[in-house]
Each structure stands twice: as C-alpha cells, then as structure tokens.
Amino acid sequence: MEFAQIAIASWYPLFSFQCLHHLPPRTKQPGEQIRKLVKERRQSGRLSYAFAAIVFIGTVLLFSIFSTSLVGMLVLLVGLVASCYLCLNGKHLMKRADDAQRGAKAETEVAILLRPLQNQGWEIEYNLQVKRWGDADVVLHSPQGKWYIVDVKSHGGTKVYENGRLRKRYGRDTFDFNEGDLISKVKGQATEVKHLKNVRWVTALLCFTKGDVDIPSNQVGGVYVVTASNLINTLLHLDR
Incomplete structure (x- = not known):
C-alpha cells in the first residue's frame, strides 16, 4: 500500500505537467x-x-x-x-x-459585428502577436480558404487619401494620424501574418468604428479602408 502511494506521488507531478503541456493555448479575447x-x-x-x-x-x-x-x-x-x-x-x-x-x-464592437461570420464557419483570431508590428487586431480565415487581417481604429472624422497619405478630415481641415502611416503598418502586419500562417496571401483592411470614409473604391495601395458598418459586406464581397 505504501509502495503504491509513493509511486503515485512520484508520477503525479510528471502526469500533471504532461496534461498541462497538451492543453490547447488560451484564445485571446478582443481588445x-x-x-x-x-x-x-x-x-x-x-x-x-x-x-x-x-x-x-x-x-x-x-x-x-x-x-x-x-x-x-x-x-x-x-x-x-x-x-x-x-x-x-x-x-x-x-x-x-x-x-x-x-x-x-472599438475592438470589442468589431468582434460583436463579426459573430455572424463565425456562425458561417469563419475562423477568427484576436490580438495575434507579430514581429515588429505589435499585434494584429483581427485575423480571419474564411471557408473559401482566404485570409484577412483587420486593423481596428476608433478615430473620428472622414478618412481621405491626400498627398500619398491617409488622413482624417474635419470640415475643411485635414489632419495626419498621430500613429503615423497606418497603411504601411497594416500592410506590414499582413506580410507577417502571411509568413506566420504559411499562406500565399493575406488581404489587409483598416476598419474605423467612427466617422466616414471618402476614398474611391475604399482602397489604398491594396489596403481596404472601411467603416465598421461596411466591414462584413466588404469581407463577403472579397471572399467570393
């Protein structure tokens, strides 16, 4: 009896470690x-x-x-x-x-909007860590096998593309974003996610939860710039 207790006690830490080792990684929540x-x-x-x-x-x-x-x-x-x-x-x-x-x-609001896509079989991952660019807010994998990345922003104003830069317009005045070049940032994230997931292409989107977008075709340098209300329609259109 004592031998059995000693054996169980000696194997328990190893067994616990193996169980923990095989647990699936915790899914990060939006925001x-x-x-x-x-x-x-x-x-x-x-x-x-x-x-x-x-x-x-x-x-x-x-x-x-x-x-x-x-x-x-x-x-x-x-x-x-x-x-x-x-x-x-x-x-x-x-x-x-x-x-x-x-x-x-803003990230939580977008996550709520994306729930219908999850019900349709889309795989969605939040706050994926990528080299150099911090973390990708939303990474999506559609049932069609296509990959998307969404960088969520909460800036107000109307987003316009002027003089080679994405800017925000309030009335007659336009301003740069304090974060710098948002287009280059999300393109860099898309490239990193492409390597991380080992896929051929990742489409990048900038999603603003406030304000409007006044950009022809809602596209700048291969990046789609959309409002939160148009995000799902844009994703479904791209996934055809």
Whole structure:
C-alpha cells in the first residue's frame, strides 16, 4: 500500500505537467492586449502624480528650512520644475490610457459585428502577436480558404487619401494620424501574418468604428479602408 502511494506521488507531478503541456493555448479575447496597456499606463500615471506630490511637499519643507539662502531658492526652483514635469507626465499617461481604452472598446464592437461570420464557419483570431508590428487586431480565415487581417481604429472624422497619405478630415481641415502611416503598418502586419500562417496571401483592411470614409473604391495601395458598418459586406464581397 505504501509502495503504491509513493509511486503515485512520484508520477503525479510528471502526469500533471504532461496534461498541462497538451492543453490547447488560451484564445485571446478582443481588445485583451490593449486593455493590459490601459492598466499599465494608468498605473504609471498614478505613480507619476504621486511622485509629483511627494516632490512638491519635500520642496516646500526644504524651502522652509533654507528660505533665506541661495540654496533655498535653488531647491524651490528645481523642486517646482520637477513636480510640474511629473504632473504633466501623469496627465499625458492618463490621456494615452483613455485613448487605448477607446481602442479596446472599438475592438470589442468589431468582434460583436463579426459573430455572424463565425456562425458561417469563419475562423477568427484576436490580438495575434507579430514581429515588429505589435499585434494584429483581427485575423480571419474564411471557408473559401482566404485570409484577412483587420486593423481596428476608433478615430473620428472622414478618412481621405491626400498627398500619398491617409488622413482624417474635419470640415475643411485635414489632419495626419498621430500613429503615423497606418497603411504601411497594416500592410506590414499582413506580410507577417502571411509568413506566420504559411499562406500565399493575406488581404489587409483598416476598419474605423467612427466617422466616414471618402476614398474611391475604399482602397489604398491594396489596403481596404472601411467603416465598421461596411466591414462584413466588404469581407463577403472579397471572399467570393
């Protein structure tokens, strides 16, 4: 009896490891990666605000001690500058966290829109890690055997193509995207996914959950630029 218990105890860790080793990888949820980024930025922002408060309080205390000397004036100047910088940095991080939160919400909205395709046999993968380009928001494999990648954005305004660049228009004014060249980015992601999945071609799409698109044929350099409301129709049209 004791021998059997010892044998079971010695084999149990190996058995558990083998079971865990053969478990299928956990499927990532829409917006999962960017929500982690939101959490990290907010934590960093709060820390920056906290350090700003500590530096300010320390500066006031030191100045009260050396207020009549040149050292006191120098401490006051350096402390106020440092505290101001930390406050501005915290504000910047919080703004970036809010931007990322909107991006996560946009990815979730698109995932809901894509559910009918899953019911039709489409395979959908979210937040696929790719070299150099971070992660691909949505990767789709259709029943026809075709592959697609969708980069989801939440920018408002009307998207136009001017002077060789994708831009956003508000009224008469047009602006560049802060993220840089979105077309090159999604094309790079499509190339990486093509190598990763070992397939001949991956069609790239840019999907905006806000605003409109005013681009002939909704295509720029082989990349389809669409609104969220037109995403499924575009995919079904391309998959014919």
